[in-house]
Amino acid sequence: MTDTLTVQPELIRAKPEPERSVKRRSKGRAYPIFRVLMLTLTVVLFVAPLVWMVMASLKTNVDIYDPGKTFAFTPTLDNYINVLSRNNYFTFIFNSFWVALWSTIFSLILGVPAAYAMSRFTMHRSAMVVLMARIIPGVSLLVPWYFIFANLKMVGGFGVLILSHMFVALPLIVYIMISYFDSMPLELEEQAQVDGLTPIGAFLRISLPLSAPGLATAGILSFIFSWNNFMFALVLSGANTKTLPVAIFNFVSYASIDWGSLMSAAVVVTVPIMVIALFTQKYIVSGLTAGATKG
Incomplete structure (x- = not known):
């Protein structure tokens, strides 16, 4: 053992x-x-x-070109003073805000009822046309637009900028809201019509309030795209209606580039959009996911 x-x-x-x-x-x-x-x-x-x-x-142009001062440098606010005070950038900020605001408002007024009609009456061909308008490059329309608006004596005004930015905002709003209205049950509107509301009343009192997250999503994205738009404003704006993205281009000349002022102007353009995105990200995410998961 x-x-x-x-x-x-x-x-x-x-x-x-x-x-x-x-x-x-x-x-x-x-x-x-x-x-x-x-x-x-x-x-x-x-x-x-x-x-x-x-x-x-926060650097001078000399420090920007010096690799040894990539992180170790003496900060200066001269670039921001040059942008905000000497170049009157508050006017350009107002122009960008004004164009983005009204192009978003008009696009919502036109796009939301259109999206509702396409959703409830299954207008697939119309929705496809809207999608095609979203895909078409805007640069292909600049020449005919400039010719038409020049003959109408509208080039250089706020009206032509708002209309041109609506070309970007309107298809985006329609496409977002179609998927959102598709996700809403039709029985709610039918019950409202049984209780005495007209189809328009059911839309205004039932469907529109319930689509508030989608409206917020479409409106915020439309405002951001309009704020950042450069191409339309470059061709169609005037001296008094110039927007921020176009005004930044003034720091780029044939002989040299004022990098310090250019970067400070870029910060001025970027900060408002970043603040809007940070405070409204939950509305954007909820609106996009609701239209995607319920539809």
């Missing part, structure tokens, strides 16, 4: 772990590392240009 007891522990060997379980463990450990690396790379790619823009706006 003693011999068998002393021999058995030596004969016992641990069973080798199956190869599949080892591969699963290695894959399970590799995925979090890969996810962290991809997230870090994405954040760096998006944040690094913004950080460089803010730092360059």
